[in-house]
Amino acid sequence: MKSTGIVRKLDELGRITLPIELRRSFDVNERDPLEIFVDDDKIILKKYNPTDIFTGEMDDLVEYKGKKVSKNSIKELARIAGLKISE
Incomplete structure (x- = not known):
């Protein structure tokens, strides 16, 4: 797994904001559904x-x-x- 060096904090509702650079790289747009996977101690997001x-x-x-x-x-x-x- 490749590190981006980006660290984000959760807000009071448990949300994070994905940086625009990542959203552009992976063609993730506003309102696109993302799947959430768990692998040991990792949380993985994947475009649905x-x-x-x-x-x-x-x-x-x-x-x-x-x-x-x-x-x-x-x-x-x-x-x-x-x-x-x-x-």
């Missing part, structure tokens, strides 16, 4: 890119009960279930 829960595809997604599913996966599931769906 929704993917198909089955294949990891990022294209042609629909949401069902809070989960992202690609149209290709829907077609494959219908085929496995023996259902006919129109294109």
Whole structure:
């Protein structure tokens, strides 16, 4: 892991501000969702890119009960279930 040399303090609500240089480097804009991961003693932020829960595809997604599913996966599931769906 590479250190940036940047240190930030949490505010009274537990927030930090990401420096503009980092936001530009990683194409993170205002209101972009970020995923939060924990690895031992590290907190890791990653730009959130929704993917198909089955294949990891990022294209042609629909949401069902809070989960992202690609149209290709829907077609494959219908085929496995023996259902006919129109294109």
